[in-house]
Amino acid sequence: MRANLIDKYKDDVTSFSQSKGEPDWYQKVRLDSLEKAEELSLPKYEKINYRSWRLDRPGSIESADTSEFNRKPQAENYIYQVGDKTISTNLEDELSKKGVILTDIFSAMKDYPELMQKYFMTKVTKTTDNKLTALNAAFLNSGVFLYVPKGVRITKSIQAMFVQDNSIDCDFVHHVLIVADADTEVTYLENLVSEGSGYKNKANVVVEVIAADNSRVHFSALDQLSKDTTTYLNRRGITGNNARLDWAIGFMNDGNVIGDFGTDLLGEGSHTEAKVVAITTGEQVQGIDTKVTNYGKHTIGHILQHGVILQKSTLTFNGVGHIVKGARGSDAQQESRVLMLSRKARGDANPILLIDENDVTAGHAASVGRVNEDQMYYLMSRGIDEKTAQRLVIRGFLSSVISEIPEKDVRASLTQMIERKLVYGQQ
Amino acid sequence: MSTLEIKDLHVSVTDDENGEGQEILKGVNLTMSTNEIHAIMGPNGTGKSTLSQAIMGNSAYKVTQGDILLDGKSILELPVDERARLGLFLAMQYPAEIPGVTNVEFMRAAINSRREKDDQIPVMDFIKKLESKQDILDMTDEMSERYLNEGFSGGEKKRNEILQLLMIEPKFAILDEIDSGLDIDALKVVSRGVNSMRGDNFGSLIITHYQRLLNYIVPDQVHVMMDGRIVKSGGPDLAKKLEDEGYAGLRDDLHLDVKLTDEI
Numbered sequence: 001m002r003a004n005l006i007d008k009y010k011d012d013v014t015s016f017s018q019s020k021g022e023p024d025w026y027q028k029v030r031l032d033s034l035e036k037a038e039e040l041s042l043p044k045y046e047k048i049n050y051r052s053w054r055l056d057r058p059g060s061i062e063s064a065d066t067s068e069f070n071r072k073p074q075a076e077n078y079i080y081q082v083g084d085k086t087i088s089t090n091l092e093d094e095l096s097k098k099g100v101i102l103t104d105i106f107s108a109m110k111d112y113p114e115l116m117q118k119y120f121m122t123k124v125t126k127t128t129d130n131k132l133t134a135l136n137a138a139f140l141n142s143g144v145f146l147y148v149p150k151g152v153r154i155t156k157s158i159q160a161m162f163v164q165d166n167s168i169d170c171d172f173v174h175h176v177l178i179v180a181d182a183d184t185e186v187t188y189l190e191n192l193v194s195e196g197s198g199y200k201n202k203a204n205v206v207v208e209v210i211a212a213d214n215s216r217v218h219f220s221a222l223d224q225l226s227k228d229t230t231t232y233l234n235r236r237g238i239t240g241n242n243a244r245l246d247w248a249i250g251f252m253n254d255g256n257v258i259g260d261f262g263t264d265l266l267g268e269g270s271h272t273e274a275k276v277v278a279i280t281t282g283e284q285v286q287g288i289d290t291k292v293t294n295y296g297k298h299t300i301g302h303i304l305q306h307g308v309i310l311q312k313s314t315l316t317f318n319g320v321g322h323i324v325k326g327a328r329g330s331d332a333q334q335e336s337r338v339l340m341l342s343r344k345a346r347g348d349a350n351p352i353l354l355i356d357e358n359d360v361t362a363g364h365a366a367s368v369g370r371v372n373e374d375q376m377y378y379l380m381s382r383g384i385d386e387k388t389a390q391r392l393v394i395r396g397f398l399s400s401v402i403s404e405i406p407e408k409d410v411r412a413s414l415t416q417m418i419e420r421k422l423v424y425g426q427q
Numbered sequence: 428m429s430t431l432e433i434k435d436l437h438v439s440v441t442d443d444e445n446g447e448g449q450e451i452l453k454g455v456n457l458t459m460s461t462n463e464i465h466a467i468m469g470p471n472g473t474g475k476s477t478l479s480q481a482i483m484g485n486s487a488y489k490v491t492q493g494d495i496l497l498d499g500k501s502i503l504e505l506p507v508d509e510r511a512r513l514g515l516f517l518a519m520q521y522p523a524e525i526p527g528v529t530n531v532e533f534m535r536a537a538i539n540s541r542r543e544k545d546d547q548i549p550v551m552d553f554i555k556k557l558e559s560k561q562d563i564l565d566m567t568d569e570m571s572e573r574y575l576n577e578g579f580s581g582g583e584k585k586r587n588e589i590l591q592l593l594m595i596e597p598k599f600a601i602l603d604e605i606d607s608g609l610d611i612d613a614l615k616v617v618s619r620g621v622n623s624m625r626g627d628n629f630g631s632l633i634i635t636h637y638q639r640l641l642n643y644i645v646p647d648q649v650h651v652m653m654d655g656r657i658v659k660s661g662g663p664d665l666a667k668k669l670e671d672e673g674y675a676g677l678r679d680d681l682h683l684d685v686k687l688t689d690e691i
């Protein structure tokens with residue numbers, strides 16, 4: 001019989017917590033979560049079966065030595081982490097003076113215990129949401145805390161680079177907490193990439209975004225985890241009154257990944273745009289649930305997901321738009337489209353609308369299709385070969401999300417990532 | 428000098444509803460060389476666009492008999508992109524729209540597809556060329572930066588087809604109703620573009636309904652197509668005659684048993 005998680009891992013988790021010099025409250029969160037994880041079940045995804053991925057079996061929490069990779073972001077405000085180590089971080093003086101905090105999650109627990117205890121897995125995602133969120137809290141071994149105090153508007157973007165290292169045997173259990181207090185503005189971009197080879201690892205990543213009243217948060221992510229990394233990726237946010245929280249996510253991983261994205265529109269008049277592009281290649285499986293719930297009156301929630309499936313891979317988009325009773329005057333729209341480039345590819349786009357209020361607008365569009373033949377013919381009639389033409393048509397198909405990313409150089413790197421993955425998938 | 432020969436060409440399309448093949452071209456013969464402009468006129472639905480698509484290699488059009496030769500070699504087995512790289516160009520009656528891909532990027536890809544991987548066109552050369560061609564067509568950078576044909580007006584699309592023609596510099600260009608939907612000024616501009624290509628290395632097959640275009644781009648030969656065949660060929664004055672007398676007159680002169688779409 002398999003030992004209980006708590007019996008099996010209590011000592012590892014405790015000693016890791018001590019090695020990081022964590023405050024008692026967080027050590028308690030770890031052990032409580034470990035205990036609860038036992039009872040909680042895996043999150044359920046419509047039409048995705050990932051039980052055999054064993055995301056609920058923790059690997060090692062502590063790494064031996066991490067290698068250096070040359071991945072430092074070219075930005076003024078950034079944080080760069082490899083595995084559980086923070087390599088470097090920088091914040092403009094002016095922002096530090098105003099009280100903006102950008103630091104690794106362990107320092108945050110020690111230096112800002114009040115903020116952390118107030119916001120960490122209490123408002124957006126709870127340790128009790130499912131087995132994997134509980135394991136995230138219990139086995140946490142890296143992460144970032146970003147805090148923007150009331151009234152501060154940050155004009156330059158804040159960029160994070162997280163390297164998940166497969167040259168060592170270590171899970172990547174990562175947590176990002178972003179708190180944008182009232183009347184703030186921030187643009188954040190994270191890169192999640194694998195480096196190294198030799199080991200197969202798991203990643204469990206939870207991102208929480210709190211967009212308080214009248215704040216504007218723009219969150220972009222470029223995900224490129226390798227085929228040796230099996231991942232649970234949870235990125236969710238909540239909004240205060242008249243807040244705006246936008247997501248642009250490039251899902252370009254090479255391994256098996258399930259993603260759980262979305263926003264709870266709590267505050268009146270708040271608005272979220274959740275845009276996801278995904279490409280799957282090889283034999284990988286990627287499944288994405290994007291869920292937006294309108295709680296506040298006059299809230300707007302839009303989901304746009306575009307994906308391309310090559311070779312023998314599988315991509316599933318579930319889009320859930322939910323308007324609860326009382327959210328009068330709200331709007332829930334979603335569009336999920338996938339293109340299949342091979343007969344062996346499998347794809348699904350499942351729109352789900354749950355409407356419990358009358359005075360609302362809602363709609364959905366979903367399709368699973370093939371590359372537009374007229375467009376292919378047109379491009380090829382100018383001499384462009386079939387594969388290049390295909391990549392151009394696909395780029396066009398994905399452009400509605402690409403164009404959403406605010407920084408030009410980030411758009412360019414997403415375009416490059418798309419190109420790379422498509423070239424690989426066309427072989 | 429290059430030649431394009433169409434020999435006894437029969438082409439069918441498959442009906443979407445009943446899956447049966449329907450013969451559209453019933454034996455077309457046509458030979459042209461670079462340094463020549465040929466015009467094809469003919470009533471609606473007689474197969475002019477079908478001929479252009481069959482030459483380009485659109486897979487919806489099946490060649491059931493006959494041949495198409497470029498410089499003496501059959502191109503029937505070649506896919507569209509190879510035909511294009513051999514020197515064929517089709518300005519389409521209804522060009523596709525492609526969001527997310529700019530005109531500039533597209534034209535560069537088209538030019539580079541004709542060059543070796545390690546000899547792609549230098550950016551400055553490309554821009555210079557683009558600017559000089561845009562000038563001929565009274566076009567601005569703004570249009571070239573836009574997504575390919577997306578949201579272009581009918582006339583803008585036609586102008587954009589000609590811009591591509593000037594950038595790519597094919598041996599043979601088939602222009603399918605390049606004049607339809609153009610105002611009189613645009614018609615002159617587009618004609619100026621095509622005329623700028625005239626020379627030893629360029630030939631064109633111009634499909635049109637209106638003699639007016641042929642005042643600006645004066646053809647060497649005019650062909651009349653009816654019911655899937657070329658029924659008469661002549662000089663530029665044949666177009667004028669048609670404009671005056673219509674197709675019914677010609678049909679009756681030739682004792683053809685063809686029903687014209689607009690006849691009651």
Ligand SMILES: Nc1ncnc2c1ncn2[C@@H]1O[C@H](COP(=O)(O)OP(=O)(O)OP(=O)(O)O)[C@@H](O)[C@H]1O
Pocket residue numbers: 440441442443451469470471472473474475476477478487
């Ligand atoms: N892809 C297709 N599928 C089915 N029928 C087709 C297709 N393309 C052409 N046809 C048919 O073939 C015939 C010839 O069409 P085509 O477009 O070649 O005529 P056209 O001479 O160019 O006419 P117009 O002057 O109106 O442009 C028409 O009856 C048309 O309906």
Ligand SMILES: [Mg+2]
Pocket residue numbers: 475476477520603
């Ligand atoms: Mg036509």
